[in-house]
Amino acid sequence: MKDFKEFTKDLAELIAIKSVQGEKMPDAPFGTEVKRALIWFLKKAESFGFTTINYDNYAGEIAFGEGQEIGIIGHLDVVPVGTGWNQDPFTLTEKDGYFIGRGVGDDKGAMLITLYALKELKDSKKNCNKKFRFFVGTNEESSWQDVAYLKTKTTLPEYGFSPDGNFPVSYAEKGFYFVNVKLPPFKNFADLTGGTVINAVCAHAEITPTGDFDRSLLVKHGLKYENGKIISRGIAAHGSKPALGKNALLPMFRFLKDCGEDVDAVTDYLFSDKWDICKMHNEQGFITLSPDLAKPTDGGTLIMCDCRIPAPFTVDTVKDKLRLAPLDISVIDHDHPPFMIDKNGKFVQTLLSAYNNVTGENQTPVSMGGSTFARVFKKGCAFGPEFADENCHMHEANERVKKISLKKTYEIYKNTLFDLAAIKEDL
Ligand SMILES: [Zn+2]
Numbered sequence: 001m002k003d004f005k006e007f008t009k010d011l012a013e014l015i016a017i018k019s020v021q022g023e024k025m026p027d028a029p030f031g032t033e034v035k036r037a038l039i040w041f042l043k044k045a046e047s048f049g050f051t052t053i054n055y056d057n058y059a060g061e062i063a064f065g066e067g068q069e070i071g072i073i074g075h076l077d078v079v080p081v082g083t084g085w086n087q088d089p090f091t092l093t094e095k096d097g098y099f100i101g102r103g104v105g106d107d108k109g110a111m112l113i114t115l116y117a118l119k120e121l122k123d124s125k126k127n128c129n130k131k132f133r134f135f136v137g138t139n140e141e142s143s144w145q146d147v148a149y150l151k152t153k154t155t156l157p158e159y160g161f162s163p164d165g166n167f168p169v170s171y172a173e174k175g176f177y178f179v180n181v182k183l184p185p186f187k188n189f190a191d192l193t194g195g196t197v198i199n200a201v202c203a204h205a206e207i208t209p210t211g212d213f214d215r216s217l218l219v220k221h222g223l224k225y226e227n228g229k230i231i232s233r234g235i236a237a238h239g240s241k242p243a244l245g246k247n248a249l250l251p252m253f254r255f256l257k258d259c260g261e262d263v264d265a266v267t268d269y270l271f272s273d274k275w276d277i278c279k280m281h282n283e284q285g286f287i288t289l290s291p292d293l294a295k296p297t298d299g300g301t302l303i304m305c306d307c308r309i310p311a312p313f314t315v316d317t318v319k320d321k322l323r324l325a326p327l328d329i330s331v332i333d334h335d336h337p338p339f340m341i342d343k344n345g346k347f348v349q350t351l352l353s354a355y356n357n358v359t360g361e362n363q364t365p366v367s368m369g370g371s372t373f374a375r376v377f378k379k380g381c382a383f384g385p386e387f388a389d390e391n392c393h394m395h396e397a398n399e400r401v402k403k404i405s406l407k408k409t410y411e412i413y414k415n416t417l418f419d420l421a422a423i424k425e426d427l
Contacts, residue, residue: 018090048119058145068131075137078108162380174310177333177336234249239290275324
């Protein structure tokens with residue numbers, strides 16, 4: 001990147017804007033700081049000579065070129081800071097070859113890189129056979145209301161990519177659903193709680209005994225009795241990869257079963273997959289069902305499961321199986337269905353070769369368990385910025401990106417834009 005110093009200065013300014021979702025204001029749907037980040041970004045684009053559109057502070061657009069439309073979409077909102085930072089999260093810090101700060105990996109860094117790459121294409125004065133429409137999201141970390149609003153104001157391009165996922169390039173994303181299971185009250189226990197969020201494997205669960213129970217069963221199931229509560233500890237992992245964790249609810253339910261509670265259906269189906277849901281797979285991987293949250297409800301217990309379904313399976317595939325269990329089950333649909341595009345098509349392959357040419361690797365398109373902005377385009381791909389061998393600690397303390405990775409990402413995006421611009425025929 002020619003202007004890396006300038007880029008670094010801009011990145012520091014952008015990171016300094018605390019664009020965590022805030023209180024809704026009349027002209028700031030996601031809070032004033034999120035709006036400030038959007039305005040800052042659009043002004044920067046204008047200073048580069050681009051025309052911009054502000055969709056009422058829900059989202060922005062930066063456009064360049066003429067021809068078949070290609071979309072790009074990322075976001076400027078960030079997740080809350082949390083604890084454990086070694087420095088101010090909103091001061092871009094350079095240390096040991098890393099840039100550290102909230103948003104450097106997700107997604108401010110990649111947004112700014114994309115803008116700089118688009119500027120280089122514009123300044124090159126090369127023939128551009130595509131119209132790039134670069135959308136600036138501001139509500140990705142919450143509920144995607146930015147995209148919902150955008151769709152009421154404009155028609156999004158058919159093809160597009162989102163610099164808000166992983167390299168090399170993803171051609172498919174699993175569908176994402178909640179499967180809720182309601183259990184009646186236990187006989188001798190109350191207030192079963194477990195987990196923190198739906199998309200993380202439950203690492204801690206506890207329950208209060210309301211009568212006597214056999215203490216030797218605690219040892220059998222690896223449970224502890226502390227301050228009047230029975231505690232189960234597991235290991236957290238992302239909800240899309242439950243096999244990497246250890247669910248704290250499983251030993252808890254085995255214990256409850258041994259105590260004479262009527263939870264056979266829970267242990268058999270939810271935890272031992274008697275319905276064979278998690279055996280179903282295709283080239284994108286397995287269907288996963290992870291009971292990640294438990295909380296008391298109406299005298300009973302609500303268990304919420306993270307469920308991921310790879311295309312061409314659909315939610316009906318899973319619903320047919322769920323009916324097999326004698327449990328009170330409902331499926332919550334968030335409009336994130338399984339999603340897949342042609343991995344051998346010209347669009348995916350153009351992105352992939354830009355990646356392979358810059359890195360010298362020989363990768364093939366991959367699928368993702370997570371859900372990204374790529375799916376707002378009918379034929380969308382998540383494309384970077386996280387490299388397979390790098391953990392940017394997104395959503396965690398001390399979020400960081402290697403300086404050298406930022407430069408590599410820039411080369412990849414720049415080459416992608418130049419390569420797409422050179423394609424005369426429609427994709
Ligand atoms: Zn993101």
